[in-house]
Each structure stands twice: as structure tokens, then as C-alpha cells.
Amino acid sequence: xxxxxxxxxxxxxxxxxxxxxxxxxxxxxxxxxxxxxxxxxxxxxxxxxxxxxxxxxxxxxxxxxxxxxxxxxxxxxxxxxxxxxxxxxxxxxxxxxxxxxxxxxxxxxxxxxxxxxxxxxxxxxxxxxxxxxxxxxxxxxxxxxxxxxxxxxxxxxxxxxxxxxxxxxxxxxxxxxxxxxxxxxxxxxxxxxxxxxxxxxxxxxxxxxxxxxxxxxxxx
Amino acid sequence: xxxxxxxxxxxxxxxxxxxxxxxxxxxxxxxxxxxxxxxxxxxxxxxxxxxxxxxxxxxxxxxxxxxxxxxxxxxxxxxxxxxxxxxxxxxxxxxxxxxxxxxxxxxxxxxxxxxxxxxxxxxxxxxxxxxxxxxxxxxxxxxxxxxxxxxxxxxxxxxxxxxxxxxxxxxxxxxxxxxxxxxxxxxxxxxxxxxxxxxxxxxxxxxxxxxxxxxxxxxxxxxxxxxxxxxxxxxxxxxxxxxxxxxxxxxxxxxxxxxxxxxxxxxxxxxxxxxxxxxxxxxxxxxxxxxxxxxxxxxxxxxxxxxxxxxxxxxxxxxxxxxxxxxxxxxxxxxxxxxxxxxxxxxxxxxxxxxxxxxxxxxxxxxxxxxxxxxxxxxxxxxxxxxxxxxxxxxxxxxxxxxxxxxxxxxxxxxxxxxxxxxx
Numbered sequence: 167x168x169x170x171x172x173x174x175x176x177x178x179x180x181x182x183x184x185x186x187x188x189x190x191x192x193x194x195x196x197x198x199x200x201x202x203x204x205x206x207x208x209x210x211x212x213x214x215x216x217x218x219x220x221x222x223x224x225x226x227x228x229x230x231x232x233x234x235x236x237x238x239x240x241x242x243x244x245x246x247x248x249x250x251x252x253x254x255x256x257x258x259x260x261x262x263x264x265x266x267x268x269x270x271x272x273x274x275x276x277x278x279x280x281x282x283x284x285x286x287x288x289x290x291x292x293x294x295x296x297x298x299x300x301x302x303x304x305x306x307x308x309x310x311x312x313x314x315x316x317x318x319x320x321x322x323x324x325x326x327x328x329x330x331x332x333x334x335x336x337x338x339x340x341x342x343x344x345x346x347x348x349x350x351x352x353x354x355x356x357x358x359x360x361x362x363x364x365x366x367x368x369x370x371x372x373x374x375x376x377x378x379x380x381x382x383x384x385x386x
Numbered sequence: 387x388x389x390x391x392x393x394x395x396x397x398x399x400x401x402x403x404x405x406x407x408x409x410x411x412x413x414x415x416x417x418x419x420x421x422x423x424x425x426x427x428x429x430x431x432x433x434x435x436x437x438x439x440x441x442x443x444x445x446x447x448x449x450x451x452x453x454x455x456x457x458x459x460x461x462x463x464x465x466x467x468x469x470x471x472x473x474x475x476x477x478x479x480x481x482x483x484x485x486x487x488x489x490x491x492x493x494x495x496x497x498x499x500x501x502x503x504x505x506x507x508x509x510x511x512x513x514x515x516x517x518x519x520x521x522x523x524x525x526x527x528x529x530x531x532x533x534x535x536x537x538x539x540x541x542x543x544x545x546x547x548x549x550x551x552x553x554x555x556x557x558x559x560x561x562x563x564x565x566x567x568x569x570x571x572x573x574x575x576x577x578x579x580x581x582x583x584x585x586x587x588x589x590x591x592x593x594x595x596x597x598x599x600x601x602x603x604x605x606x607x608x609x610x611x612x613x614x615x616x617x618x619x620x621x622x623x624x625x626x627x628x629x630x631x632x633x634x635x636x637x638x639x640x641x642x643x644x645x646x647x648x649x650x651x652x653x654x655x656x657x658x659x660x661x662x663x664x665x666x667x668x669x670x671x672x673x674x675x676x677x678x679x680x681x682x683x684x685x686x687x688x689x690x691x692x693x694x695x696x697x698x699x700x701x702x703x704x705x706x707x708x709x710x711x712x713x714x715x716x717x718x719x720x721x722x723x724x725x726x727x728x729x730x731x732x733x734x735x736x737x738x739x740x741x742x743x744x745x746x747x748x749x750x751x752x753x754x755x756x757x758x759x760x761x762x763x764x765x766x767x768x769x770x771x772x773x774x775x776x777x778x779x780x781x782x783x784x785x786x787x788x789x790x791x792x793x794x795x796x797x798x799x800x801x802x803x804x805x806x807x808x809x810x
Binding site: 208209210211212213214217218220263296297299300303324336337339340341342343344346347366369370371372373374375376378379 | 387388390391392394395396397398399401402403405406507510511512513514516529530531532533535543544545546548578580728739792795796
């Protein structure tokens with residue numbers, strides 16, 4: 167696993183640095199935008215505005231995170247599909263399922279670390295500007311966003327790894343509905359939502375083995 | 387693993403299709419059905435109806451079928467058309483043997499909407515509220531510098547430093563305890579709109595389900611016990627919209643669908659008897675005028691209109707069937723070919739995605755059975771059916787057209803792995 171992780175890190179180091187930098191930059195920008203709002207207006211008015219609109223200020227901040235997960239999925243596996251490099255990886259002394267799992271696990275680990283950075287940033291911003299009643303909702307919303315990011319990553323990686331354009335379109339057509347579910351705005355995701363997110367993650371987790379095994383099976 | 391991964395894509399496809407296909411099907415099959423509007427007339431003391439015959443024609447009738455011209459219809463419904471009648475100087479002074487001035491109607495006419503999404507929103511909203519000054523020195527309300535919450539006590543949180551204003555919080559908490567309020571608070575209802583001209587404060591149910599009014603007058607905390615006690619039920623939603631001329635302060639909806647008005651007269655409580663009302667699914671629309679309360683209880687397939695006098699005594703009711711806006715034949719096809727659907731329920735901000743079985747589930751299962759047998763016959767014509775063929779058939783039986791489409795879309799590629807081709 168260590169070697170696969172190292173290989174994936176070399177392959178993706180630039181993308182990882184860019185993704186982390188962009189997310190941190192967005193969080194910093196958000197901090198200063200919120201700060202301007204609090205300088206210009208009464209804090210209680212801003213709190214009230216957020217509450218009465220049934221929205222969370224960190225909803226927008228989480229978008230770059232989900233997009234990052236999607237991009238990581240594409241970059242990590244498109245490189246493998248390009249010129250069928252994945253076939254070379256299949257010659258490693260490792261079962262292709264185990265190897266794909268480690269590659270996927272690497273991607274999920276990076277997304278989880280990115281999530282931790284974003285979560286920490288949101289907590290810092292929130293503790294500075296918002297009351298506890300708003301801050302306590304962060305974890306519920308962000309666990310849900312983590313599953314959305316996982317699902318986006320795995321769908322992106324499955325489509326990217328598939329070598330045939332027709333099959334890419336097939337997988338895209340079958341899975342695009344799942345992604346659109348998450349465009350439906352859930353105000354305060356409950357434990358049930360996170361559980362549903364986890365179940366969907368587990369189902370989607372297996373999708374990538376379809377194109378991966380296809381390489382081993384000698385797909386043309 | 388190869389089979390499991392292929393089936394995981396099929397499951398993803400089934401979930402996606404059960405959301406998308408019914409949605410697009412319902413969009414293309416929508417058509418406008420003839421509709422009608424029901425009003426209670428205090429002049430003829432019965433219900434009157436505007437019936438839409440076709441796109442350009444309406445008829446105006448009463449419950450027994452007498453037809454009216456538009457002007458006659460307005461004259462027998464002076465409350466609903468008071469602006470038109472006043473403009474033409476036709477507003478009658480005597481309505482229902484009582485003298486009612488146009489001024490009274492304009493001041494007291496009010497439409498109340500109680501919708502499921504409002505109820506869900508009020509329950510899931512973050513419970514921080516502004517406490518306005520009910521007897522301010524200016525015409526407009528001033529937004530406070532703190533927000534308050536009521537849980538085990540009252541806490542005012544200052545916006546500047548996020549600290550709790552202990553002194554103010556203790557004064558309100560003590561006032562509430564003195565009035566008999568039993569913490570923790572359960573349901574809080576109030577109009578938080580800062581643009582309102584008048585403030586009633588908040589109506590809060592305590593742990594016993596008694597309701598209290600809490601407000602601020604000249605900077606002082608005020609707490610009044612209302613006539614709503616636990617004997618009347620468990621409050622679910624408290625509707626408050628300030629109107630100086632209205633007879634009531636608030637409308638309470640209980641979790642078993644009973645509706646009560648808290649009147650301004652000594653906080654007395656009166657029930658509006660509606661029979662069965664499901665606050666999570668039905669919309670309530672109440673037209674309040676000086677003579678009557680006309681209440682519409684709207685569900686997906688019918689609208690019940692109740693007429694009450696101004697003491698909330700039931701006069702009469704009228705039932706109207708609401709036709710589905712989907713083409714009738716296509717609606718039946720919809721119910722048969724889709725055994726279940728996932729849809730976006732805009733009434734529920736906390737759980738917007740809903741799963742629902744077909745109303746014609748037996749027909750739907752029969753259709754699925756035909757599909758799965760046809761599938762087996764189709765692949766069986768050319769190939770020996772293996773266990774995956776049977777698994778496919780079971781999936782098609784359980785998920786009908788969603789499963790069939792997912793399997794067919796992925797089939798050619800999947801069959802390569804499984805050892806035989808279907809569409810070679």
C-alpha cells in the first residue's frame with residue numbers, strides 16, 4: 167500500500183498542492199468577505215438574515231471542496247486511462263482489485279484531509295463571527311458534504327478510468343442522476359441523511375472496479 | 387468483484403432513473419384541467435363557485451346551480467370583491483343584516499396561509515429570535531443588537547461580543563417563571579419580520595404545552611399566560627401576524643391537526659373545527675373578514691371549504707375534488723410503469739427527497755413481471771440463460787422499467803465479462 171500511495175503521490179502532487187492551495191485561498195477570501203459584512207452591518211442583523219433565509223454561510227464555501235474531489239477523481243484516473251497506462255499498473259505484482267482499491271483509498275484519504283482543512287477553517291471563521299447555535303450545525307452539514315465529495319470523486323474516477331468513450335457515456339448516463347440528488351438543497355442534514363450518504367458511497371465505491379477489471383479482461 | 391461492480395452501476399442507474407424518468411414523464415404529460423374557485427357568500431348565505439369551463443369561459447354559480455353574471459357575483463361576494471365594488475361605489479352598506487363599512491372590511495380583511503413547508507421550516511429553523519419593542523417611540527421597529535433563545539432559560543446573545551446579556555436574560559427568565567412558565571420551552575411562534583409596524587412578541591409553549599405570550603414593552607419584559615393549556619393538545623405550529631384590527635393574536639396548530647385561535651379578548655382560546663387536518667401534508671388558507679372566517683383545507687386530491695361565523699361557529703362546508711393536472715391516460719400509465727418514484731418534495735427543507743410507491747402497485751408489479759419474462763424470453767432465444775440472467779430478471783421484476791433500462795444500457799459490455807454476448 168505504501169508504494170502505491172507513493173506512486174499516486176508522485177503522480178498527483180501538483181494537483182494536490184493546487185487543490186489544497188485553492189481551498190485555503192477560498193477560505194481566507196470567505197473570512198475577509200464575512201469580516202467586511204460584520205464591519206458594515208450589525209452582527210445580530212447578519213445572524214438573523216442567515217437564520218430567516220434558512221441558509222448557512224458555509225454552504226458556498228463547501229462548493230470548491232466538492233469540485234476539488236471531482237477534479238482529483240478525473241486527474242488521478244484519466245492519466246491511467248490515457249494511452250492505457252493502467253495496463254502497465256496491472257503488471258505490478260498485485261491483484262488489480264487490491265491495487266485499484268489502494269489507488270481509490272489514496273484519493274479518498276486526500277479528500278478526507280482536504281475536508282479536515284476546510285472543516286477547521288469553517289470552525290475558525292464561525293467561532294470569530296457566529297453564535298454557538300449556528301456553529302453547532304457545522305459538523306452535520308459538513309459530514310453530509312464529505313459524502314457528496316466522496317461520491318463525486320468515485321463517479322469521476324469510474325468515468326475517467328473507462329477506456330471506451332461509449333462506456334464512459336454509459337456510466338455517465340447511469341450515474342448522473344445520483345450526482346443531481348446532491349444539488350437538492352438540504353437545510354440541516356440529519357443523521358439519516360449522512361447514513362444515506364454513506365450507503366450511496368458504498369454502492370458507488372464499487373463502480374470503479376468495472377472499468378478497472380475491464381483492463382485486465384483485455385478490453386479493446 | 388466484476389459482477390458486483392457491474393451490479394453496483396446498475397443499482398446507481400436504477401436510483402438515477404427512478405428520479406429522472408418520472409420527473410420528465412410528468413412534465414410532458416401535464417395539461418390544464420377545468421378548475422373552480424369557491425367563496426362563501428354572506429348575502430345568499432351559501433357557497434358560490436366560479437367554474438372554468440374552458441380556457442376562455444367561466445360561469446358563476448351558487449351551490450344549487452343558479453347562474454349569475456360577473457357583476458351579480460361580485461355583489462353577492464362583497465368581501466372578496468370589496469376593492470372592485472368600492473371603486474365603482476357599489477359596496478353595499480348592509481351585508482347579512484348587519485351594517486358593515488368598507489373601512490371595516492379593508493382593515494379586517496386578512497388571508498392566512500398555513501403550509502406544510504412553513505411548519506417544517508419553523509420546526510427546523512435555528513431558534514434565535516429578535517425581541518422587538520412593542521411600544522416603541524417610532525413608527526418603524528428598531529432591530530435589536532441581540533438575539534434571544536429560550537431553552538432551559540431565556541438567553542440574550544449580544545451581536546457585538548457574542549456574550550450573553552446576563553441581566554436582561556435573568557429578568558425575562560424570572561418574569562416567565564413568575565407567570566408559571568415551566569422550562570424548557572417547546573414551540574415558539576412569532577413574526578420576526580423587521581419591516582412590520584406592530585409587534586405582538588412571541589407565543590411560546592412550555593414543557594406542559596401551556597402557551598404564554600412574551601414581549602417587551604417600554605424596555606420591560608412582559609409575560610402573559612394564554613387560555614391555551616395542555617388539555618387542548620400539543621402545539622406544533624404557532625402562526626402570528628400582527629394586525630391591529632384583527633380579533634386574534636395567534637393561530638395554533640396542534641400535532642393532531644386541531645386549529646385554535648388565541649383571541650385578543652383576555653387571551654381566550656377558540657377552536658376552529660375542521661375535522662381531519664394533516665398539518666404535514668395539507669395547506670390551510672383562511673379568509674378573515676368582519677362577518678366570516680372562510681377556511682380552505684387543501685390536500686392533493688380535494689379542497690374542503692368551511693364557512694364559520696365571526697365567533698368561529700361552523701355554518702356550512704363544501705367539498706371540491708381537485709383533478710390531477712396530468713393527462714388521465716398518462717397518469718394511469720405513470721402509475722403502472724413506475725412501481726416507485728423518487729421526487730423532490732419542496733414542502734420539506736430538511737428531507738427534500740422522497741420515495742413513494744405507485745398507487746396501483748399490483749398493476750405495476752404485473753407490468754414488471756411481463757417485462758422480466760419478456761427479458762428472459764428475449765435473451766433465451768439466442769443464449770442459454772445463466773444465473774445472471776435470472777438475477778437480471780429479478781431486478782427487472784423489482785424495479786420495472788428502471789432496472790430494464792439500466793441492464794440494457796450496460797448489457798453489451800457486461801455480458802463480455804459474463805461469458806456471453808446478448809447483442810452481438
